Amino acid sequence: MKPRTPSVLVDTHAIVECHRTGSWQAFSRRYRLETVIQCVRRICRGRRAHRPQQQIDRARLVASLNAVHEPTERELAELALRTSGIHLAEDEAALWAHTLGRDDDWVLCSSDAAGLRCGVRVGFRERLASLERLFQQGDVQPKKTLRRRHTEQSHRRRLRTIVVVDATVLRKSA
Amino acid sequence: MSTIRAGHFGRRIRALREERGLSQEELADVFGFNDRQTVSAVETGARRLTAEELLLVMNGLNVPLDYFTDPFRLVGEGPFHWREDGIPARERNDYEERAGSWIAAFRELSVPEDGPRLLRRALPLDRTSTYEDAASAGERFVVEFGLGEVPANRLAQEMEQRLGVLVLFVDGPDRMSGAACRLPEVDSVLISRSEVPGRRNFDLAHELFHLLTWDAMPPADCSHSARGFAARRLERLADNFASAVLMPRAELGSHGSWRQHTESALIERLNSTADRLRVTARALGWRLVNMGALSKEALLGLPSSALQNNGRDSSRELESAPPPLYSRRFVEVIGRAIDEGRLSALRASEMLDRTIDDLPDLFTDHGITCPLEV
Numbered sequence: 213m214k215p216r217t218p219s220v221l222v223d224t225h226a227i228v229e230c231h232r233t234g235s236w237q238a239f240s241r242r243y244r245l246e247t248v249i250q251c252v253r254r255i256c257r258g259r260r261a262h263r264p265q266q267q268i269d270r271a272r273l274v275a276s277l278n279a280v281h282e283p284t285e286r287e288l289a290e291l292a293l294r295t296s297g298i299h300l301a302e303d304e305a306a307l308w309a310h311t312l313g314r315d316d317d318w319v320l321c322s323s324d325a326a327g328l329r330c331g332v333r334v335g336f337r338e339r340l341a342s343l344e345r346l347f348q349q350g351d352v353q354p355k356k357t358l359r360r361r362h363t364e365q366s367h368r369r370r371l372r373t374i375v376v377v378d379a380t381v382l383r384k385s386a
Numbered sequence: 387m388s389t390i391r392a393g394h395f396g397r398r399i400r401a402l403r404e405e406r407g408l409s410q411e412e413l414a415d416v417f418g419f420n421d422r423q424t425v426s427a428v429e430t431g432a433r434r435l436t437a438e439e440l441l442l443v444m445n446g447l448n449v450p451l452d453y454f455t456d457p458f459r460l461v462g463e464g465p466f467h468w469r470e471d472g473i474p475a476r477e478r479n480d481y482e483e484r485a486g487s488w489i490a491a492f493r494e495l496s497v498p499e500d501g502p503r504l505l506r507r508a509l510p511l512d513r514t515s516t517y518e519d520a521a522s523a524g525e526r527f528v529v530e531f532g533l534g535e536v537p538a539n540r541l542a543q544e545m546e547q548r549l550g551v552l553v554l555f556v557d558g559p560d561r562m563s564g565a566a567c568r569l570p571e572v573d574s575v576l577i578s579r580s581e582v583p584g585r586r587n588f589d590l591a592h593e594l595f596h597l598l599t600w601d602a603m604p605p606a607d608c609s610h611s612a613r614g615f616a617a618r619r620l621e622r623l624a625d626n627f628a629s630a631v632l633m634p635r636a637e638l639g640s641h642g643s644w645r646q647h648t649e650s651a652l653i654e655r656l657n658s659t660a661d662r663l664r665v666t667a668r669a670l671g672w673r674l675v676n677m678g679a680l681s682k683e684a685l686l687g688l689p690s691s692a693l694q695n696n697g698r699d700s701s702r703e704l705e706s707a708p709p710p711l712y713s714r715r716f717v718e719v720i721g722r723a724i725d726e727g728r729l730s731a732l733r734a735s736e737m738l739d740r741t742i743d744d745l746p747d748l749f750t751d752h753g754i755t756c757p758l759e760v
Contacts, residue, residue, distance in 0.1 A: 224732065225732075225742075285441055285444070285451065286437070286441060288451055289437045289440050289441055289444075289451060289455075290437050292451065292454075292455040293437055293440075297728060298727065298728060299457075299458065299491075299494070299495075299723075299728060299729045299730065299733050300730045300732075300733055301730055301732035301733040301736055302452075303732075304730055304732060304733070324730045324731055324732065325724065325725065325726070325727035325730075325757075326724070326727045326728060326729055326730035326731075326733070327730060328727060329727030329728070359759070360759040361758065361759040366759055370727070373727075374727050377726060377727070378727075
């Protein structure tokens with residue numbers, strides 16, 4: 213039985229990195245992992261966002277997740293208007309749109325600067341988590357070294373910059 | 387109630403309405419507005435749209451959300467002029483959509499928010515201009531923009547820096563050599579990397595002509611199937627301008643007459659001069675004919691194979707490698723946007739048709755620090 217921790221929303225990058233480092237099984241056992249269907253489709257379709265072209269079985273991936281969500285049109289439209297000037301891929305936007313409709317305890321694991329900026333913009337800065345921090349807190353041991361963008365140090369550095377830059381942008385546009 | 391920045395959405399709504407042949411009254415019904423004036427206000431950006439209204443028009447007109455929210459697509463704007471030879475319409479449309487996304491992305495990510503450029507340069511030419519007028523304009527362009535003895539060396543740079551033109555070197559469909567696209571905020575030229583250097587430079591100068599004369603003489607498509615007399619004449623004006631830019635009279639006359647040569651000496655001189663000026667020997671020959679420096683009979687009397695690839699056995703011998711994909715300026719804008727969290731790496735990789743893990747190569751090719759931590 214999984215410990216009672218917040219649900220962890222994972223994006224495409226996090227899922228791919230976990231598979232690359234051989235840590236997905238341990239990660240999914242330790243946390244209640246959730247994502248959106250758009251991420252599953254990207255990861256499992258022929259045209260890939262990442263290389264090496266590791267095959268990730270769709271059925272196994274979905275079975276290992278606690279939930280696979282699909283944001284509503286209203287949530288997607290709402291995200292679009294609140295994150296003007298931040299340009300995400302469809303699956304990234306879908307994941308953040310889904311968060312707008314949640315009122316429970318969750319964190320989101322993203323390594324992309326635009327994804328982090330989106331989270332800051334919609335007021336969820338405190339819910340952002342790096343993969344490295346989640347691994348450390350959950351005692352998950354990857355078989356390979358995490359790529360730098362998934363580390364806690366990289367995450368904090370980018371977040372500091374984004375908070376300042378985004379606040380400046382919003383002040384100018386007000 | 388949340389609202390959405392009006393100008394962008396208003397333009398899209400108007401484009402869609404016109405595409406569907408709807409009146410503003412009919413669209414007002416879709417929105418549930420009382421009158422068409424409200425639709426007009428939405429389209430001009432005078433009235434902000436709400437998220438609920440956006441959903442109404444999406445579902446009422448059956449278009450996806452990203453039709454309105456995606457600024458990386460050209461909708462009802464950005465006419466293209468193509469230099470191509472019989473590309474199937476569907477293939478061309480598909481490529482135009484992709485190229486449009488690069489240009490729209492560049493516009494969105496780089497242009498200041500205070501609106502279109504205040505000034506746009508233009509050549510003093512119109513449909514009554516002669517071929518000699520176009521050539522004279524080309525000569526003057528070289529002088530005024532300080533292009534030097536080999537204008538091809540500086541042309542792309544001056545187009546970017548002094549005219550604000552986005553120059554992209556691309557891997558387009560077969561039989562496409564170049565294209566120009568005009569937007570209020572940015573003009574763009576796409577040049578096929580697969581062309582030999584001399585042809586690439588000529589296409590660049592040719593498309594420059596169209597950008598500088600677009601208002602007076604909007605270009606038609608340049609496919610053979612679409613040409614009428616006016617379109618063919620316009621293309622010849624562009625060719626005359628391009629020839630004069632790349633092969634200035636002063637440079638061509640600086641080493642004596644072209645008339646008194648044996649055939650082999652003429653071939654050698656054409657090929658070596660073309661190499662120096664970074665044009666094709668064939669284009670150089672015709673420039674000399676138009677200047678009256680060489681007779682048409684003398685040029686046509688040369689074996690065509692002697693001038694191909696400027697006298698080399700293969701085009702591969704003309705340069706060691708084609709220019710890097712896109713342009714440094716374009717890649718810098720993309721990199722900055724990724725670094726500042728305005729553009730996700732995944733979105734960038736989709737737009738540029740490569741995996742995230744291959745993105746760093748794009749920056750390396752242009753000598754730019756990669757914004758991704760790999």
